[in-house]
Amino acid sequence: MAEPTPVQIFRIAEKRKQYRSGSFFLKIGILALFVLVPFVFPSYKTVDLAMQIIMFATLVASFDILLGYTGILSFGHGMFFGIGAYCVAFLIGKYGMPSYLNLVLGFVTAALTASALALLISFLSLRVKAIFFAMITLAIAELAIVLATGLSHFTGGEDGISLSMPGIFAVSFSIGDFMGLEITGRVLTYYFIFLSCLGLFLLMLRFTHSPLGRVLQAIRDNVQRAEALGYKTFIFQIISITFGCVVAAIIGGLYAMWVGYVNPASSLEVMAIMLNVLLMVIIGGMGTLYGGIVGAAFLLITQTFLPDLQNLAKDFFPQATLLHNVLERWLLLFGILFILVVIFFPKGVIGSVQDYISRRKTILLGKE
């Protein structure tokens, strides 16, 4: 057998350390936390918050495939999310009975529709400039909202569609107690969505760490060089965009399952969802996938407890009306935070921490 190359030696060493490193235990800890949430904090609010964090973390990761790994900014990610939600809602809510088959069909339709649209948009915009993608997706996403609201006999208009779950996911379903918790359809839905999101997340990790993912990063860092190396950047970008958008659509379908209704305001609103996703990905860190978890947790927890914070401010500083106004408009604070992070920490929390660790490692190596 040939002598292993330095890269191979490095990889073997990394693999050996894989299950002992701090980040591995951190990941296991986070997973365990989300598994235990329904048992430890069975209140509706906490479980809903945990579910939102899981779904948004996965959505942000899929957005990160576009932004952080391909260098393409899409304002249509919320639209793909909404398409997924509507497809599932059509098949088990408006145009079909709630059954497992229809649920699966809903997800398949969502994936197909999303990939077709993503292909169309990327063919149109990437021919010119990557920045056109941002503008064109913005325009098409706005059109999607208008269509969803306007074609009310088809989409249910502003009222949207409410849907009921089949079989074990139904709200009325229950199989009795387990460790003090009644296992209802809601709890089973939680675990189903959790596992699906985990699967999607692992799939995305696999995608970005594959040779294809490496090519994408090369394109993001330097298009000309990647082209000079013989890669057809156009094709790679299209593959990555389509992949990210299909994942977003599937998460949209899961979201519809959890919330139980879809309407243009909740699932297609470009500004609201896009704003959240952008904030999460920037705060968490672009090009890391894990950044989504940090960003989603930070943003959603803050948003959930913001009313308490406002009341607290009113109790302690009853005179400071300016403070109340600013807290009422918390988005202002997030906007400023967003700008500051883009300027000073363009890699976000995870990226900065990773930088710090690797710098320390180099310093330690230097000392040896």
Add this chain to the structure above:
Amino acid sequence: MATTTFERWGRELTIAGAIVLFLLPLIGIPGKTYLTLTIAGVAMGMLLFLVASGVSIIFGLMDVINFAHGALFAWGAYVGFSIFQSLMNWVEADSVLQNFAVFLIALVAAMMVVALLGVILEKVIIRRVYGFHLFQILITFGATVVLVELIRILWGPNDEVMIVPLTFSRNWDILDIIVYRYRVICIVIGLIVYGVIQFVLKKTKLGTIVRAGVENRDMVQAMGHNIFLLFTGVFAAGAGLAALGGLAMSIFSRQVYPDMGSTYLLFAFIVVIIGGLGSVTGSLVGALIVGLSYNYVAYLVPWAAAGVNVLIMIIILLIRPTGLFPAGK
């Protein structure tokens, strides 16, 4: 060869095709309505041109995609709204002169305030991300959030009915065709702005430097011109145009609301994609196409009005990806 024929007659064919398309709605619309719609469409086009030209010039010279343009547009509308509110007796006076005076005051105030905002924006945040499109979009998007939230804090979060100077809400009756006075004013404003931009760009030294900057930034710098000062100036001018557009559009649609910027920014993007990013004439033509087609389609097939612009944009992207009038770069 077919391509040669097209190359030889391309311009004439395009113009002929444009005229045919322009007259095509006559099939479904009676003549008088057609004229009214055309005036409305041209007026709307001119207003969109005011917004889009700022986006286009800023991109052409500075290579910056300004997503905060919509927020600046809304700021212009709100500053004008405040001026109208404080000079209410002039607004309600039955005198053309006073009405115009208050309009001009509002216009100047809005443009000054927003140009100042533009200077701050350019100096504080955009300067840091020159050359990185992705970060430009991100950071100007963040600026939009902040600016829109500031509007909500300063003027309240609700929709307001725009105050309109009395004379602007009147109309003329020419041969049984009702012509809203304000639409004509919009068209005049648009033409004046187009003329001024073209004059400054083509006939003055400043314009020569700006156009040279679009072609080759480093060379202009090497010739001893302070390109960063120029960038700040152009950004302020673009912001001023946005304010003008915002005020004019809010009088046109008779309402102001904090999120108004994002709606019209969308139109502006469609316009610059159709017209070609970086070209002023392209913006004008693109804006007219969008304004006219929107009005015709809104009359013929109301539910399709929102989609027709996106459709036109897609068709243009398919046959001419760089837009109708691609700029120097």
